[in-house]
Amino acid sequence: MRTCARCWGRGAPPFRSGMLLLLVPPFVFTLQLFVAGPRLPPASGVGAEEERHGAVVSSVISIDPKKNSRQPVHRRPGLEEDVGAEDWERRNEDENEILTRQMAPRTLELMPWAADKESFTAELDRIMVYVPRPQINCSRVLYPGQAQPSLPPPADSPRWMLCADDWLLPAVDRPCVAYSFSMDGGDSEFLKTVSVLGCEVHTFDPSDSNASSGHRGNSLASTHGDEGVVRQHKMWLEWRAPRKRKHKTRGSLGSVSQTLADIMAALGHHTVHFLYADLLSAEWRVFQSWIESGTLQSVHHLVAIMHLQWAGFEVGGTSEEVLRYWFSVLQGVKASGLMLVHSSPGEGRGVLKKSVTNAHSSYTLSWVNIRR
Incomplete structure (x- = not known):
């Protein structure tokens, strides 16, 4: 016991030295963790910036010595394929394209x-209740080729008209844009009218060998400030949405057939502001794509011009189903904010290859958007 007491009494300093020796390795190890820790690659973490954009960033280390660097690979939730730099550049696209793409698909x-x-009769009767009846009354209108607004026409009215009430026309000090899609020259009066209004006018006709008025092929170039000048383009409307949307640059589309949004x-x-369309029976699918x-x-x-002689491009089914589809498209136009201003019947009395007495084979319809 005395020996032990001496050990405890005289051994105090050696004990403290021993304790220090025992504490040094853990202290050094801890210090290494603090120093080396920030250099470790992040473990499948998500940065604040990536969280805001809904992307997950992971580190990929290449085994190629020339590429021995960690490169972030961006993946959107729910997609298996990687999204490269080109896709991320879409964030910088112009406001119009972003707005179109962000709209919820329907x-x-x-x-x-x-x-x-x-019932063929019931379906046709329902369409004929809609087609000839204006849904909004205009105090002033523009006739085809007319430069100044006037009072609404009598019952025997022209083929089409534009509602010229002040709140429905573009402001005098604002740019005015007009498009026309026609292959038979039937839009000449429309072009004259919108040119007099001082609009920037673009016509689209894939059969016109002289199209583009100085632009090559089907290229597009903005002509802001060219009021009243008609620009022609060898191009037509596409109603099928592209399977994989690619970044579009202004003035270059690369195809003779494009959607209205891309144009x-x-x-x-x-x-x-003003759009004329004689799409030769493709109007039903085109209108559906615009609505959706x-x-x-x-x-x-x-x-x-709405054609009723036959079902139209890529429209199938029984006659009753086609008529129901047509009526649904017309209701979709109304739901989009466009109200019928004028209706003018064309020649012929055939609907879906059947002779009828209460309808014509085509109608020229004029709408105005009251939600603009």
């Missing part, structure tokens, strides 16, 4: 059947 809603069972983006237009994409909401005045 499908044209088919209206209920007009009768308890499928507007290439020309730098957010709004089309929301593009139709960017059109203020619309004049279009």
Whole structure:
């Protein structure tokens, strides 16, 4: 015991030295963690910036000595393929294209059947209630080729008209944009009217060998400030949405067939104040695509020839189903904010290859957007 007491009594300093020796390795190890810790690669972490954009960033280390660097690979939740730098540049696209792409996708809603069972007569009668009846009255109108607004026409009216009430026309000090899609020259009076209004006018005709007026092929170039000048383009409308949308640059689309949204983006237009369309029976699918994409909401005045002789491009089904589809498209136009201003019947009395007495084979309809 005395020996132990001496050990404890005399051994105090050696004990403290021993304790210090025992504490040095943990202290050094801890110091190494603090120093080396920030140099460690992040473990599948998500940065604040990436969280805001909804992307996950992971580190990939290349085994190639020339590429021995950590490069972030961006993945959007729910997608398996990597999104490269080109895709991330889409964030810098112009406001019009972003707005079009951000709109929630929706499908044209088919209206209920007009009768308890499928009926050609009932479906056609429902369309004929819609087509000839204006949904809005204009105090002043513009006739085809007319330079100044006037009072609404009598019953025997021209083929189309534009509502010229002040709140529906573009402001005098603002740019005015007009598009025309026609292959038979039937838009000459429309072009004259919008030119007199001082609009920047663009015509689209894939069969016109002289198209583009100085522009090569089907290229597009904005002509802001060229009031009243008609620019021609060898191009036509596409109603099928592209499977994989690529970045579009202004003035270059690379195809003779493009959607209205892409044409507007290439020309730098957010709004089309006046649009004329004679699409030769493709109007039903084109209108459906405009409704579903929301593009139709960017059109203020619309004049279009609606063909009833046959179902139209890529429209199938029984006659009753086609008539129901047509009526649904017309209701979709109305739901987009466009109200019918004028209706003018064309020649012929055939609807879906059937002779009828209460309808014509085509109608020229004029709409105005009251939600602009």
